[in-house]
Amino acid sequence: MLLFYEPSTRTRHSFELACKALGADSVSLAAASSAVAKGESLADTVRTARALGADAVVLRHPASGAARCAAALNLLPVINAGDGTHAHPTQALLDLFTVRQRRGGLEGLRLTIVGDILHSRVARSSALAFARTGARVTLCGPPTVLPPAAGTALGAHVCHDLATALRGAEAVMALRIQQERQDGGLLPSAAEYRARWGLDAARLAAECPTAILLHPGPVNRGVELAPDLLDLPQSAVEAQVRAGVAVRMAVLYLLLGGEAA
Amino acid sequence: MIALKGGHICDPEQGLDAVADLYVRDGAVSAIMPPGSPAPAGEWTAYDCTGLLVVPGPIDTLCHCNPRDEPWRESLADLARAAARGGYTALLAFTGSADPAALAALLGRDLPVRLHPVAALTVGGRLADLGLLADAGAVAFSDWPEPVADARLMRSALEYAAGLGLPVIVRPEDPELGRGGVMHEGARSFGMGLRGIPAVAEAVAVARDALLQQAFGGRLHFAAISAAASIPLLGNATASVTAHHLLLTEAAVAGYNTAAKLRPPLRTEQDRAALLAAARDGRLLLASGHHPSPPEEKDREYDYASFGAETIGSALAVALEVLGPPAFVRATASGPRAAFGLPAGTLSPGSPADVSVFALGSPGAKPQAVFTLIAGKRTSLDA
Numbered sequence: 001m002l003l004f005y006e007p008s009t010r011t012r013h014s015f016e017l018a019c020k021a022l023g024a025d026s027v028s029l030a031a032a033s034s035a036v037a038k039g040e041s042l043a044d045t046v047r048t049a050r051a052l053g054a055d056a057v058v059l060r061h062p063a064s065g066a067a068r069c070a071a072a073l074n075l076l077p078v079i080n081a082g083d084g085t086h087a088h089p090t091q092a093l094l095d096l097f098t099v100r101q102r103r104g105g106l107e108g109l110r111l112t113i114v115g116d117i118l119h120s121r122v123a124r125s126s127a128l129a130f131a132r133t134g135a136r137v138t139l140c141g142p143p144t145v146l147p148p149a150a151g152t153a154l155g156a157h158v159c160h161d162l163a164t165a166l167r168g169a170e171a172v173m174a175l176r177i178q179q180e181r182q183d184g185g186l187l188p189s190a191a192e193y194r195a196r197w198g199l200d201a202a203r204l205a206a207e208c209p210t211a212i213l214l215h216p217g218p219v220n221r222g223v224e225l226a227p228d229l230l231d232l233p234q235s236a237v238e239a240q241v242r243a244g245v246a247v248r249m250a251v252l253y254l255l256l257g258g259e260a261a
Numbered sequence: 262m263i264a265l266k267g268g269h270i271c272d273p274e275q276g277l278d279a280v281a282d283l284y285v286r287d288g289a290v291s292a293i294m295p296p297g298s299p300a301p302a303g304e305w306t307a308y309d310c311t312g313l314l315v316v317p318g319p320i321d322t323l324c325h326c327n328p329r330d331e332p333w334r335e336s337l338a339d340l341a342r343a344a345a346r347g348g349y350t351a352l353l354a355f356t357g358s359a360d361p362a363a364l365a366a367l368l369g370r371d372l373p374v375r376l377h378p379v380a381a382l383t384v385g386g387r388l389a390d391l392g393l394l395a396d397a398g399a400v401a402f403s404d405w406p407e408p409v410a411d412a413r414l415m416r417s418a419l420e421y422a423a424g425l426g427l428p429v430i431v432r433p434e435d436p437e438l439g440r441g442g443v444m445h446e447g448a449r450s451f452g453m454g455l456r457g458i459p460a461v462a463e464a465v466a467v468a469r470d471a472l473l474q475q476a477f478g479g480r481l482h483f484a485a486i487s488a489a490a491s492i493p494l495l496g497n498a499t500a501s502v503t504a505h506h507l508l509l510t511e512a513a514v515a516g517y518n519t520a521a522k523l524r525p526p527l528r529t530e531q532d533r534a535a536l537l538a539a540a541r542d543g544r545l546l547l548a549s550g551h552h553p554s555p556p557e558e559k560d561r562e563y564d565y566a567s568f569g570a571e572t573i574g575s576a577l578a579v580a581l582e583v584l585g586p587p588a589f590v591r592a593t594a595s596g597p598r599a600a601f602g603l604p605a606g607t608l609s610p611g612s613p614a615d616v617s618v619f620a621l622g623s624p625g626a627k628p629q630a631v632f633t634l635i636a637g638k639r640t641s642l643d644a
Contacts, residue, residue: 042562063564064454065517084564086454121454153452 001054003045004081005031005061010217010241011081011091015058018248022257027054042066043073050075056256059083064121077255085119091216092125094247096133098240099171102212109135112165112208113156114197115175115224116187118145122216123175127154140165141175141197144186162197166207173214174199174224190223200226204234212236262286262303263637267296268310268618271586272317272608274595278587283315285614288636292610310618313631314586317608318350318615319577319593320377322501322600323405323430323484323548325569326354335553340573341372345640347549347574348630350615351375351605353597355405359389361397368398373633373640375615377603379403382418382429386411391418395425400601403430405484406524406552406568408466410436415470419479428480428499428601431470433491434525438462443564445511445528453517455563458526460488471496482600485550487525489535492544499600502536503550504576507583509533519559519566523550540592541584546600547592549576581619581628613637 002019004012012028019026029045040048042061049057056077059067064084071078082088100106111130117123117139127137137156139146151158159165166172181187204211213225213235221227230237265283270293272278277293284292284301292301321344327334337354344352352374358364359381367378380399381389391402402422409415409431422429439462444450446457467483471494474481483500486492491500505523510530513521521527539545552569559566581589598606605615614637622628633640 041557043560061562063562065563068517069562084454118451124452124454147451149446149448149451152448 001049001052001056002026002028002058002081003031003049003060004028005059005066008060008082010244011060014241014244015081015248017245018252021245021249022252024252027052042070046070046073046075046078056252079251079255082121085121085124087125088121088216089125089129090244090248090251091122092129093251094240094243095126095173095214095216096129097243097247098214098236099212101239101243102236103170106130106133106135109133109171110138110169111135111171111173112138112140112169113173113175114140114162114165114199116145116177116181117141117150117175118147118186119178119181120175123173124154126173127156131155138165138169142187142193145181162203163207166203166211169208169211171212171214172199172204172208173216175216176218177220177224190220194223198224198226199229201229201232204229210234214240217241262305263614263634263639264300264305264307265310265315265616265618266307268313268315269586270315270608271590272595273587273590274607275609277608283608283616285616285634285637288614288638290608290610290612290614293608308618308632312620314581314619314621314628316586316590316617316619317594317598317606318617318633318635319348319547320351320353320597320601320603320606321349321549321551321573321576322353322482322546322597323503324352324354324551324573325406325553326352326356333555335571337367337370338372340551341374341376342642343571343574344549345373345633345642346630348577348617348619348633349374349549349573350617350633350635350640351377351603353377353379353400353601355379355403357381357404359384359394361390361393364394364397364399373635373642375605375635377601379405379430383409383414386414388414388417388421391421391425391427395427399427400603401428401430401482403432403484405430405432408432408434408436409470412469412473416473416477419474419481420477423479426480426602428482430482430484431466432525433463433466433470433483433486434458435462435466438465442526443522444514445526447511447529449511449514453514455514460490460528460532463488463525464490464494467491467498467500468494471498474498485525485548486536486545487528487532489532492535492539495544499546499596500544501546501548502540503548503572504579504583505550505570505572506533507537507540508579517563519561519563520570522563522566522568523570524552524568537583540580541588543588543591543596545592546596547576547580547584547589549573551576577617577619577630578622578628582622
C-alpha cells in the first residue's frame with residue numbers, strides 16, 4: 001500500500017513500477033482524495049491499510065518523523081518514501097548506486113551538495129549516507145538555508161562560497177529551490193539565486209570539470225541548474241531516475257521478500 | 262486547632278530552617294516553638310511530622326485551566342485534586358477568560374486548592390476589561406500561551422494594569438522568530454528535520470518587555486523562561502521556570518517524543534544549568550507549566566501533536582529534589598507571594614495557615630507530598 005500524503009510523481013511512480021516488476025500488487029492512496037482529507041489520523045489510515053490486507057506501507061508524509069510514528073504502531077512494515085524535511089532514504093540509496101556505477105566505487109569520494117539544505121530531506125539523507133561510505137561531503141548554500149548546525153548534525157563541511165565548495169568535487173548535487181522560500185524571506189529572487197548559487201557549465205569547468213552531476217528532481221531549469229547542463233554527458237540525472245526503480249525493487253525485496261525468497 | 266509536631270520547618274524569610282512545632286489556630290499560623298516545648302493552652306489535634314519537611318504552601322505560578330469544563334479536557338476538579346496531591350495549596354489558574362462573571366463563578370468552587378484566577382489581558386487586539394476582571398477576583402492578566410506581539414498594546418497593558426496594582430504575565434516569545442517552531446533550534450532540530458524555535462526568540466521578547474517596563478512602569482512577570490540568554494535581560498521583572506526545564510534538555514525530544522513537545526521548548530544543557538542556578542539563587546520562581554492534552558492530540562505525528570504536558574502532580578517533587586528546601590520555599594511560596602501580592606506563602610504568625618508537608622527523598626526515592634493544610638484545615642483528596 002503506497003500512502004502519499006503529499007504530491008509526488010517520481011517517487012510514487014518509481015515505487016509503483018518497482019512493485020510491478022517484482023510481481024507485487026500496489027494500491028496508491030493519495031491523501032487529498034481519501035479519508036485522510038476527511039481528517040482520518042495516520043494511525044487509523046495504517047490500521048485501514050492492514051485491514052485491507054496490505055503487507056507493507058510505503059509512506060510519503062509532510063511531517064518529519066511520520067514514518068517512525070507509523071512504524072511505532074507495530075502493525076505493518078513501513079518504508080519511508082520521504083518524511084517532511086527529515087529523511088528520504090531510498091533517494092540516498094539511489095544516489096549512492098548512481099555514483100558507484102559511474103565512478104566504479106565510493107572510496108574517498110568528494111561530494112558537494114548545493115542549495116536549500118535546511119528544507120531538504122534529500123540533502124540530509126544523502127549527506128549521511130555518503131559520509132558513511134567514507135566520502136567527504138561539503139554542503140553549500142545561502143547562509144539562511146544552511147545553518148552552521150547542519151555541519152554538526154550531518155558530519156559534513158559547511159561552505160558558503162560556491163567556487164570553493166565546488167573545487168575538486170567528484171560529484172555535485174544541486175537541490176530544487178522552492179518559490180515559498182523567497183516568500184518566507186529566506187532567499188532573494190530567482191535571478192539572485194541563479195547568479196550566486198546556480199550551477200552552469202563554466203563554473204563546473206573551472207572548478208570540477210569531470211564531476212558527476214546529480215539532482216533529485218524535479219529541476220527548475222535556469223534556476224539551480226543552467227538550462228543546458230542536463231544535456232551534458234556528466235549529468236547523471238536521468239540515470240538517477242532509472243536507478244530509482246532498481247533500488248526500490250531491492251529495498252522491497254530485501255525488506256519484505258527476503259526470507260521467503 | 263492543629264499542631265504539626267517535630268517536622269523540619271523551612272521558611273527562610275522567617276529565618277526558619279530547623280525542627281520545630283507549628284501551631285495553627287482559627288485558620289492562621291499562631292506559633293512556632295522549639296521541639297518539645299509545652300503546647301499553648303487549648304485543644305490541639307496533633308500530627309507527628311518527625312522526619313518530614315513542613316513548608317509554607319506552594320503556589321503554582323503557571324498552569325492551564327479549562328474554565329469551560331469541556332468534557333474531553335481535564336476538569337477543574339481533577340486539576341485541583343492533582344495539584345493538592347502534588348503538594349500545592351494554591352494555583353494561579355490561567356483561564357484566558359475575559360468574562361468577569363465566568364471568573365467570579367470559578368471563585369465560588371469548593372476545591373482542595375485555592376484558585377487565583379488569571380484573566381485575559383487582551384481581546385481582539387484591544388485591552389480586556391481589566392478593571393471589571395480585577396473586581397471579579399483576577400490576580401493578574403495574561404494571554405498565555407499566546408505572546409503579546411504588539412509592543413504598543415504591551416505598553417498600554419503595563420500602564421493600565423499598573424493603575425489596578427496588578428501584574429501582567431507574558432509568555433516571552435517573538436512570534437515571527439518562533440513561527441512554526443516545534444523544538445529548540447540547533448543541530449538536533451536540524452538533524453530531525455523539525456522547525457526550531459531559537460533561544461533568541463525568547464530573549465528579544467524578554468528584552469523588549471523589560472525595557473517597556475523600565476520606561477512605563479507596571480508590574481511584569483515572564484511565565485516560564487527557557488533560555489540562559491533571557492536571565493540577564495529580566496530587568497525589574499520577575500520570571501518563572503518550570504520544573505521540567507530544570508530537569509530535562511532537548512535530548513528528550515529524540516525519537517520524535519511528543520511528550521517532550523513543550524512550550525517553551527526544552528533547550529540545551531547550558532540553558533538547563535543556567536536556569537537551575539538562577540532558581541537556586543532566588544532569581545526565578547517555580548511553575549508547573551501544567552498543560553495536559555487528550556491522548557489523541559499527543560499520540561500522533563510530532564509536528565501535529567499538541568504542546569504541553571501533565572506536570573502538576575510531579576513539579577514540586579522534582580523541584581524539591583533539584584533545589585533543596587530553602588531555595589524550594591523561595592521559588593514556590595515566598596517568591597510567588599511577593600510577585601503576585603498573595604496573603605499566603607509564609608509561616609509568619611497571623612498569616613493564613615496554608616502549609617504543605619513533604620517526605621524528603623532518599624537515594625532511590627523521590628520526595629513526595631504527604632498532606633496539605635489550607636487555612637488550617639487538612640485538605641481532603643476524596644472529593
